[in-house]
Amino acid sequence: QVQLVESGGGVVQPGRSLRLSCAASGFTFSSYGMHWVRQAPGKGLEWVAVIWSNGINKYYADSVKGRFTFSRDNSKNTLSLQMNSLRAEDTAVYYCAREIGPFSGFDYWGQGVLVTVSS
Protein backbone atom coordinates (compact mmCIF):
# COMPACT_ATOMS: atom_id res chain seq x y z
CA GLN A 1 0.00 0.00 0.00
CA VAL A 2 1.05 3.59 -0.55
CA GLN A 3 2.99 5.06 2.36
CA LEU A 4 4.57 8.44 2.90
CA VAL A 5 6.62 8.92 6.07
CA GLU A 6 8.05 12.29 7.01
CA SER A 7 10.97 12.85 9.36
CA GLY A 8 13.35 15.59 10.45
CA GLY A 9 11.06 17.91 12.37
CA GLY A 10 11.95 19.60 15.62
CA VAL A 11 12.59 22.87 17.37
CA VAL A 12 14.90 25.35 15.67
CA GLN A 13 15.87 28.95 16.36
CA PRO A 14 14.83 31.76 14.01
CA GLY A 15 17.29 32.19 11.17
CA ARG A 16 18.56 28.63 11.39
CA SER A 17 18.02 25.72 8.98
CA LEU A 18 16.26 22.37 9.05
CA ARG A 19 15.90 19.55 6.54
CA LEU A 20 12.77 17.47 6.25
CA SER A 21 12.62 14.10 4.52
CA CYS A 22 9.76 12.02 3.17
CA ALA A 23 10.18 8.32 2.39
CA ALA A 24 7.75 6.90 -0.16
CA SER A 25 6.77 3.30 -0.79
CA GLY A 26 4.05 1.20 -2.39
CA PHE A 27 3.88 2.99 -5.74
CA THR A 28 6.03 3.95 -8.73
CA PHE A 29 7.51 7.02 -7.10
CA SER A 30 9.24 8.34 -10.23
CA SER A 31 5.88 8.68 -12.01
CA TYR A 32 4.27 11.19 -9.66
CA GLY A 33 4.54 14.84 -8.84
CA MET A 34 4.93 15.43 -5.12
CA HIS A 35 4.08 18.32 -2.85
CA TRP A 36 4.69 19.76 0.60
CA VAL A 37 1.74 21.27 2.44
CA ARG A 38 1.90 22.82 5.88
CA GLN A 39 -0.57 23.61 8.63
CA ALA A 40 0.21 26.10 11.39
CA PRO A 41 -1.18 25.15 14.81
CA GLY A 42 -4.95 25.61 14.82
CA LYS A 43 -4.91 27.02 11.28
CA GLY A 44 -5.74 25.88 7.77
CA LEU A 45 -3.72 24.17 5.08
CA GLU A 46 -1.12 26.07 3.05
CA TRP A 47 0.49 24.75 -0.12
CA VAL A 48 4.28 25.06 0.09
CA ALA A 49 5.97 23.51 -2.94
CA VAL A 50 5.75 21.03 -5.81
CA ILE A 51 8.36 18.94 -7.58
CA TRP A 52 7.55 17.26 -10.84
CA SER A 53 8.24 13.58 -11.40
CA ASN A 54 11.42 14.41 -13.31
CA GLY A 55 12.89 16.14 -10.28
CA ILE A 56 13.88 19.13 -12.39
CA ASN A 57 10.85 21.39 -12.26
CA LYS A 58 10.18 22.84 -8.82
CA TYR A 59 7.85 25.63 -7.77
CA TYR A 60 7.26 27.36 -4.45
CA ALA A 61 4.72 29.45 -2.62
CA ASP A 62 5.74 33.09 -2.37
CA SER A 63 5.99 32.72 1.41
CA VAL A 64 8.94 30.30 1.13
CA LYS A 65 10.49 31.18 -2.24
CA GLY A 66 14.22 31.74 -1.96
CA ARG A 67 14.40 30.10 1.48
CA PHE A 68 13.15 26.55 0.88
CA THR A 69 14.54 24.03 -1.61
CA PHE A 70 12.63 20.92 -2.67
CA SER A 71 14.48 17.93 -4.08
CA ARG A 72 13.84 14.26 -4.78
CA ASP A 73 15.87 11.11 -5.34
CA ASN A 74 13.95 8.77 -7.61
CA SER A 75 16.49 6.00 -7.04
CA LYS A 76 15.80 6.05 -3.29
CA ASN A 77 12.12 7.06 -3.36
CA THR A 78 12.76 10.02 -1.11
CA LEU A 79 11.91 13.71 -0.94
CA SER A 80 13.78 16.44 0.89
CA LEU A 81 12.79 19.92 1.90
CA GLN A 82 15.72 22.12 2.88
CA MET A 83 14.42 25.01 4.93
CA ASN A 84 16.76 27.96 5.49
CA SER A 85 16.35 31.32 7.23
CA LEU A 86 13.46 29.95 9.24
CA ARG A 87 10.94 32.34 10.74
CA ALA A 88 8.41 32.01 13.54
CA GLU A 89 5.65 31.94 10.92
CA ASP A 90 7.13 28.77 9.44
CA THR A 91 6.02 26.91 12.57
CA ALA A 92 3.65 24.21 11.34
CA VAL A 93 3.02 20.56 10.73
CA TYR A 94 4.55 19.75 7.36
CA TYR A 95 2.98 17.06 5.18
CA CYS A 96 4.35 15.48 2.02
CA ALA A 97 1.63 14.50 -0.41
CA ARG A 98 1.26 12.74 -3.75
CA GLU A 99 -0.75 14.30 -6.53
CA ILE A 100 -3.35 12.04 -8.11
CA GLY A 101 -2.56 13.56 -11.49
CA PRO A 102 -0.98 16.72 -12.95
CA PHE A 103 -2.47 19.85 -11.35
CA SER A 104 -5.07 17.73 -9.54
CA GLY A 105 -5.75 16.76 -5.96
CA PHE A 106 -3.44 15.09 -3.45
CA ASP A 107 -4.53 11.51 -2.85
CA TYR A 108 -1.97 10.29 -0.32
CA TRP A 109 -0.50 12.20 2.59
CA GLY A 110 2.12 11.46 5.19
CA GLN A 111 1.35 11.64 8.88
CA GLY A 112 3.03 15.04 9.15
CA VAL A 113 6.03 16.33 11.03
CA LEU A 114 6.06 19.31 13.38
CA VAL A 115 8.52 22.14 12.87
CA THR A 116 8.69 24.73 15.64
CA VAL A 117 10.69 27.90 15.07
CA SER A 118 11.33 29.56 18.40
CA SER A 119 14.13 31.12 20.37
Next chain:
Amino acid sequence: QSALTQPPSASGSPGRSVTISCTGTSSDIGGYDYVSWYQQHPGKAPRLIIHEVTKRPSGVPNRFSGSKSGNTASLTVSGLQAEDEADYYCHSYAGSNNWVFGGGTKLTVL
Protein backbone atom coordinates in the same frame (compact mmCIF):
# COMPACT_ATOMS: atom_id res chain seq x y z
CA GLN B 1 -2.07 34.11 -4.02
CA SER B 2 -5.05 34.68 -1.70
CA ALA B 3 -6.75 31.80 0.03
CA LEU B 4 -10.10 30.61 -1.24
CA THR B 5 -13.08 31.73 0.85
CA GLN B 6 -15.06 29.18 2.84
CA PRO B 7 -17.59 29.69 5.63
CA PRO B 8 -15.92 28.98 8.97
CA SER B 9 -18.66 26.65 10.09
CA ALA B 10 -21.58 24.57 8.85
CA SER B 11 -23.95 22.16 10.54
CA GLY B 12 -26.71 19.69 9.89
CA SER B 13 -28.71 16.95 11.54
CA PRO B 14 -28.03 13.27 10.96
CA GLY B 15 -29.57 12.09 7.71
CA ARG B 16 -29.87 15.60 6.29
CA SER B 17 -27.71 17.29 3.68
CA VAL B 18 -25.30 20.18 3.99
CA THR B 19 -23.48 22.17 1.31
CA ILE B 20 -20.19 23.97 1.85
CA SER B 21 -19.18 26.71 -0.58
CA CYS B 22 -15.73 27.76 -1.70
CA THR B 23 -15.27 31.03 -3.55
CA GLY B 24 -12.24 31.94 -5.58
CA THR B 25 -11.51 33.92 -8.71
CA SER B 26 -11.20 33.42 -12.44
CA SER B 27 -7.50 32.74 -11.83
CA ASP B 28 -8.14 29.63 -9.77
CA ILE B 29 -11.54 27.97 -9.40
CA GLY B 30 -13.04 29.75 -12.38
CA GLY B 31 -10.08 29.07 -14.62
CA TYR B 32 -9.52 25.34 -14.12
CA ASP B 33 -11.46 22.16 -13.42
CA TYR B 34 -8.91 21.20 -10.76
CA VAL B 35 -10.91 21.73 -7.61
CA SER B 36 -10.45 19.25 -4.78
CA TRP B 37 -11.96 18.79 -1.35
CA TYR B 38 -10.38 17.27 1.75
CA GLN B 39 -11.76 16.01 5.03
CA GLN B 40 -9.58 16.35 8.11
CA HIS B 41 -10.34 14.90 11.53
CA PRO B 42 -8.49 16.35 14.56
CA GLY B 43 -4.87 15.27 14.71
CA LYS B 44 -5.07 13.45 11.39
CA ALA B 45 -3.75 14.10 7.91
CA PRO B 46 -6.21 15.42 5.32
CA ARG B 47 -8.12 12.87 3.23
CA LEU B 48 -8.99 13.53 -0.42
CA ILE B 49 -12.73 13.16 -0.97
CA ILE B 50 -13.28 14.99 -4.28
CA HIS B 51 -10.90 15.86 -7.09
CA GLU B 52 -11.32 17.53 -10.48
CA VAL B 53 -14.57 19.12 -9.26
CA THR B 54 -16.75 16.00 -9.21
CA LYS B 55 -14.60 12.86 -9.07
CA ARG B 56 -14.58 10.65 -5.98
CA PRO B 57 -11.50 8.55 -5.21
CA SER B 58 -12.03 4.88 -4.59
CA GLY B 59 -13.46 4.24 -1.13
CA VAL B 60 -15.15 7.62 -0.70
CA PRO B 61 -18.91 7.20 -0.14
CA ASN B 62 -21.20 8.60 -2.80
CA ARG B 63 -22.77 10.74 -0.07
CA PHE B 64 -20.00 13.21 -0.93
CA SER B 65 -20.43 15.17 -4.16
CA GLY B 66 -18.82 18.21 -5.71
CA SER B 67 -19.82 20.86 -8.21
CA LYS B 68 -18.68 24.18 -9.61
CA SER B 69 -20.33 27.26 -11.06
CA GLY B 70 -18.18 30.14 -12.19
CA ASN B 71 -15.73 31.05 -9.46
CA THR B 72 -17.51 29.06 -6.74
CA ALA B 73 -17.16 25.38 -5.94
CA SER B 74 -19.41 23.44 -3.60
CA LEU B 75 -19.22 20.24 -1.58
CA THR B 76 -22.46 18.53 -0.64
CA VAL B 77 -22.61 15.89 2.06
CA SER B 78 -25.87 13.93 1.94
CA GLY B 79 -27.25 11.60 4.59
CA LEU B 80 -25.07 13.17 7.28
CA GLN B 81 -23.47 10.75 9.69
CA ALA B 82 -21.70 11.38 12.98
CA GLU B 83 -18.33 10.49 11.45
CA ASP B 84 -18.71 13.29 8.91
CA GLU B 85 -18.01 15.79 11.67
CA ALA B 86 -14.62 17.20 10.65
CA ASP B 87 -12.89 20.14 8.99
CA TYR B 88 -13.30 20.43 5.23
CA TYR B 89 -10.92 22.24 2.92
CA CYS B 90 -11.31 23.19 -0.72
CA HIS B 91 -8.26 23.36 -2.96
CA SER B 92 -7.66 24.62 -6.47
CA TYR B 93 -4.93 24.83 -9.03
CA ALA B 94 -4.18 28.53 -9.55
CA GLY B 95 -2.01 28.47 -12.64
CA SER B 96 1.77 28.78 -13.08
CA ASN B 97 2.37 25.80 -10.84
CA ASN B 98 0.67 27.30 -7.83
CA TRP B 99 -2.09 25.82 -5.72
CA VAL B 100 -4.34 27.45 -3.15
CA PHE B 101 -6.45 26.14 -0.27
CA GLY B 102 -9.55 27.50 1.34
CA GLY B 103 -9.51 28.56 4.97
CA GLY B 104 -11.50 25.50 6.05
CA THR B 105 -15.03 24.83 7.26
CA LYS B 106 -15.80 23.05 10.52
CA LEU B 107 -18.77 20.76 9.95
CA THR B 108 -20.83 19.90 13.02
CA VAL B 109 -23.34 17.07 12.98
CA LEU B 110 -26.04 18.13 15.40
